[in-house]
Amino acid sequence: MIKFESVTFIRPNGVVALKDINLEIEKNELVTIVGANGAGKTTLLKHMNGLLKPTKGRVLIDGVDTRKTSVASLSKKIGLVFQNPDHQLFSESVEAEIVFGLKNFGFDEREIKRRTEKILEFFGLKELRDRAPLTLSGGEKKRLCIAAVLAWDPDVLVLDEPTVGQDLQNRLKLYEVINELRRRGKGVIIVSHDIEFLWPLQARTIVMADGEILKDGPAYEVFMDRELLKAARIRQPQLAELSTKLSLNFPFKGVEDAVERLLRSD
Amino acid sequence: MAYMLAEGLTFRYEDSPIHRRDPRAKLLLSICLFIVALSSNSVIHILIVLALISIPAMIANILKRMAKTLVFSLTFSVFIFVVNFAVGYDVMYSLTLALRFIAIVAAASLFFLTTSPDELEYVMRWMKLPRDFVFAFVTAVRFVPVLLLDLLQILDAQKSRGLEVERGGPVKRIRNLIPILIPLIVNALIRSGELAEAMEARGYGAVKRPTSLYVLSFDKWDAILSSLSVIGSVIFIYLSFLL
Ligand SMILES: Nc1ncnc2c1ncn2[C@@H]1O[C@H](COP(=O)(O)OP(=O)(O)OP(=O)(O)O)[C@@H](O)[C@H]1O
Numbered sequence: 358m359i360k361f362e363s364v365t366f367i368r369p370n371g372v373v374a375l376k377d378i379n380l381e382i383e384k385n386e387l388v389t390i391v392g393a394n395g396a397g398k399t400t401l402l403k404h405m406n407g408l409l410k411p412t413k414g415r416v417l418i419d420g421v422d423t424r425k426t427s428v429a430s431l432s433k434k435i436g437l438v439f440q441n442p443d444h445q446l447f448s449e450s451v452e453a454e455i456v457f458g459l460k461n462f463g464f465d466e467r468e469i470k471r472r473t474e475k476i477l478e479f480f481g482l483k484e485l486r487d488r489a490p491l492t493l494s495g496g497e498k499k500r501l502c503i504a505a506v507l508a509w510d511p512d513v514l515v516l517d518e519p520t521v522g523q524d525l526q527n528r529l530k531l532y533e534v535i536n537e538l539r540r541r542g543k544g545v546i547i548v549s550h551d552i553e554f555l556w557p558l559q560a561r562t563i564v565m566a567d568g569e570i571l572k573d574g575p576a577y578e579v580f581m582d583r584e585l586l587k588a589a590r591i592r593q594p595q596l597a598e599l600s601t602k603l604s605l606n607f608p609f610k611g612v613e614d615a616v617e618r619l620l621r622s623d
Numbered sequence: 624m625a626y627m628l629a630e631g632l633t634f635r636y637e638d639s640p641i642h643r644r645d646p647r648a649k650l651l652l653s654i655c656l657f658i659v660a661l662s663s664n665s666v667i668h669i670l671i672v673l674a675l676i677s678i679p680a681m682i683a684n685i686l687k688r689m690a691k692t693l694v695f696s697l698t699f700s701v702f703i704f705v706v707n708f709a710v711g712y713d714v715m716y717s718l719t720l721a722l723r724f725i726a727i728v729a730a731a732s733l734f735f736l737t738t739s740p741d742e743l744e745y746v747m748r749w750m751k752l753p754r755d756f757v758f759a760f761v762t763a764v765r766f767v768p769v770l771l772l773d774l775l776q777i778l779d780a781q782k783s784r785g786l787e788v789e790r791g792g793p794v795k796r797i798r799n800l801i802p803i804l805i806p807l808i809v810n811a812l813i814r815s816g817e818l819a820e821a822m823e824a825r826g827y828g829a830v831k832r833p834t835s836l837y838v839l840s841f842d843k844w845d846a847i848l849s850s851l852s853v854i855g856s857v858i859f860i861y862l863s864f865l866l
């Protein structure tokens with residue numbers, strides 16, 4: 358379990374990036390985090406594997422204070438994937454890129470082979486295994502970054518802006534990955550500005566602004582609260598907006614849902 | 624740590640009587656202090672020079688950031704002291720050399736902390752240096768903080784993949800740098816490629832003598848500062864040889 362106990366984080370230059378954050382996330386939860394630029398979302402994520410330590414308060418992962426353990430041992434449980442693939446791809450081949458993390462976490466050779474095969478297969482990277490990661494397309498790079506983290510099978514996958522520059526196929530693949538992880542009882546935390554991507558997930562949604570959590574609730578509540586969205590400077594997903602305009606009690610979750618309910622109602 | 628370094632090196636605009644001076648006046652001031660520091664040959668003289676440097680630094684409100692830069696140069700200066708002392712010079716002489724190094728760095732950083740990369744560019748053009756050279760130099764200076772930010776993000780990403788930079792023996796530690804250096808270099812290359820294309824797309828090199836949006840202007844206060852710098856340093860050097 359991930360637990361923030363009145364966490365405040367002040368940067369060396371005096372910016373208060375997190376203000377008294379209290380938060381509990383179960384290991385099998387799907388959580389999405391939204392908020393304007395500079396709201397503190399990435400800063401929050403970096404506290405989950407100990408890259409950043411709170412100035413005040415504490416962060417507990419499975420009851421262990423992040424101050425009292427290493428980033429590596431926390432990352433084994435909480436797998437963070439950052440936005441820019443160019444900041445992490447360095448190996449001579451796609452395969453080696455996946456092996457890197459597995460070696461760091463001390464898996465033996467047989468296990469490394471087994472996991473690498475499995476993950477290459479699942480992410481459709483098998484044909485690309487000998488390619489240099491730097492020559493891949495943006496979408497392939499992104500897939501590789503996620504695959505490289507999932508290879509060591511963390512309890513929770515944390516994605517910062519996973520949909521930037523991704524085409525339809527990659528977005529669908531991302532849904533697939535999320536669903537698969539959920540089926541296996543894993544947790545997924547997603548930070549994104551792409552609310553149209555988040556809406557169909559209907560996940561627990563955390564709204565951040567200026568280093569604070571404004572609201573923590575189900576998507577259908579958060580995205581129907583226009584006052585809240587205005588305060589957080591976030592747009593309403595189109596289906597939620599349509600539902601608002603139609604004064605529905607319960608918003609359309611997806612296009613199919615909308616069509617079905619609209620056809621039924623007339 | 625790297626963040627501190629970035630902070631110390633990057634120019635940040637502040638509105639102070641020093642920042643507002645013509646960059647040529649600031650350059651002259653720094654050069655004068657530099658020469659004075661070079662010509663001082665006793666601990667007392669160098670301490671006076673450091674005090675002199677701290678006056679404009681105080682006015683420009685950069686004392687704290689200059690101190691950070693000096694903390695880094697301190698390591699070199701300790702090195703200078705140890706080497707000289709070990710070679711057989713006496714303590715006072717070795718100390719003078721070590722302190723002189725700090726004073727020189729302080730004089731130079733006074734200029735770089737109060738002069739924006741843009742101003743630097745104008746001064747270099749005013750000196751009639753080749754345009755491509757000026758551009759390359761200014762771009763390099765501008766890239767330093769960008770590269771440091773890249774470095775921080777790369778470190779975070781690789782640590783999240785289980786990399787522990789400080790683990791293992793000496794060979795392993797050097798190998799640990801590969802996952803950090805490669806993305807750093809690749810990103811720098813990508814950036815410079817993009818920059819070159821963007822520059823060309825916007826007509827870089829289309830005319831021999833491009834015009835400038837800002838024109839350097841040397842006003843009364845610049846003249847006063849410059850005369851003070853020159854006269855002050857002549858007197859200082861004269862007195863230091865006399866006394
Ligand atoms: N390396 C850094 N040094 C100094 N300040 C930083 C640094 N990174 C972020 N900040 C500041 O910390 C605050 C929170 O930034 P953070 O990156 O967590 O925001 P975010 O919600 O992830 O924004 P975005 O949507 O743009 O990614 C901002 O005020 C930002 O300017």
Ligand SMILES: [Mg+2]
Pocket residue numbers: 398399400517
């Ligand atoms: Mg962010």
